[in-house]
Amino acid sequence: MIQTRTALLPHGVSLQCRESGMPGRPVLVFLHGFPEGAFIWDELLLHFARPENGGYHCIAPYLRGFGESSSPPATEAYRAKHLVQDLIALISTTCPTGAVECLVAHDWGGAVAWNLANQQPQWLKRLAIINSPHPGAFLRELQSNPAQQAASQYMHFLCRPDSEALLAENDFERLFAFFDTPEGQAPAWLTAPVREQYRALWRQGLTGACNYYRASPLRPPREGDRAALDVELPESMLRVDVPTLVLWAMDDPALLPGLLHGLPDWVHRLQLRQIEQASHWVVHEHPERIAQELGHFLHLNW
Numbered sequence: 001m002i003q004t005r006t007a008l009l010p011h012g013v014s015l016q017c018r019e020s021g022m023p024g025r026p027v028l029v030f031l032h033g034f035p036e037g038a039f040i041w042d043e044l045l046l047h048f049a050r051p052e053n054g055g056y057h058c059i060a061p062y063l064r065g066f067g068e069s070s071s072p073p074a075t076e077a078y079r080a081k082h083l084v085q086d087l088i089a090l091i092s093t094t095c096p097t098g099a100v101e102c103l104v105a106h107d108w109g110g111a112v113a114w115n116l117a118n119q120q121p122q123w124l125k126r127l128a129i130i131n132s133p134h135p136g137a138f139l140r141e142l143q144s145n146p147a148q149q150a151a152s153q154y155m156h157f158l159c160r161p162d163s164e165a166l167l168a169e170n171d172f173e174r175l176f177a178f179f180d181t182p183e184g185q186a187p188a189w190l191t192a193p194v195r196e197q198y199r200a201l202w203r204q205g206l207t208g209a210c211n212y213y214r215a216s217p218l219r220p221p222r223e224g225d226r227a228a229l230d231v232e233l234p235e236s237m238l239r240v241d242v243p244t245l246v247l248w249a250m251d252d253p254a255l256l257p258g259l260l261h262g263l264p265d266w267v268h269r270l271q272l273r274q275i276e277q278a279s280h281w282v283v284h285e286h287p288e289r290i291a292q293e294l295g296h297f298l299h300l301n302w
Contacts (some may be wrong), residue, residue, distance in 0.1 A: 009089035015061040016068040021049030030060040033107020065208020080217040102126040136238040152220040158213040163208035249278035
């Protein structure tokens with residue numbers, strides 16, 4: 001069974017969470033991305049809460065700016081340091097051992113997770129990343145790979161001051177189109193009930209979600225806006241020493257396979273698993289494959 005609760009954190013932020021499993025058990029935390037919500041993890045929350053799959057206490061928060069979680073109005077409130085602070089506070093108030101067994105993250109959730117694993121690795125025993133680029137690889141590709149630069153141009157649209165209004169037009173037509181297959185069709189997983197879950201989420205507001213893009217220094221160069229070419233990240237901000245699983249759907253049109261190059265230089269205990277014939281929305285498409293890969297990773301001895 002999945003329950004919903006609001007976690008009131010010591011620094012004044014509240015995160016709405018979906019949970020399954022027994023409190024007091026080892027914890028798995030799942031972080032969603034854009035334009036998703038915590039409900040994308042429901043099958044995995046139920047799976048890993050079962051005794052035969054580890055009996056974990058599984059927690060999937062809505063990130064700040066999404067759903068009923070706190071949604072500060074200032075763009076600066078969505079910088080990485082604040083998102084990491086939210087995550088540390090959630091872990092510290094829910095994990096009896098003081099660290100999550102594994103932090104599982106997709107898309108923007110992965111950006112937060114990469115930062116936490118680099119800055120304060122004591123809060124997690126393992127890291128599992130699903131189609132979320134390592135910041136060093138993302139910066140390199142945005143600065144030097146024309147294909148990735150082209151694939152990321154949508155970020156500039158999401159930074160527009162009117163992006164949330166445009167996204168909401170015609171029953172969220174533009175947002176639903178994010179999920180389309182290469183043939184321009186709605187995917188099979190986007191059933192009427194799932195579509196309504198997304199509508200209910202987006203009706204609660206899109207400004208916080210768009211602020212992730214507005215607050216980020218990483219975006220592709222374009223005519224008249226080449227600031228990304230001047231961004232530098234020191235090596236000390238890129239190293240990850242916790243055991244890490246990277247699951248990568250290879251047909252992701254926004255995050256290209258070049259982002260996998262060089263990962264072992266930064267991630268010293270890395271397992272990389274490529275998922276063929278899967279898109280950016282692989283959590284919806286292949287939850288059973290993700291559960292299998294995570295289950296194996298959780299039992300590895302490092």
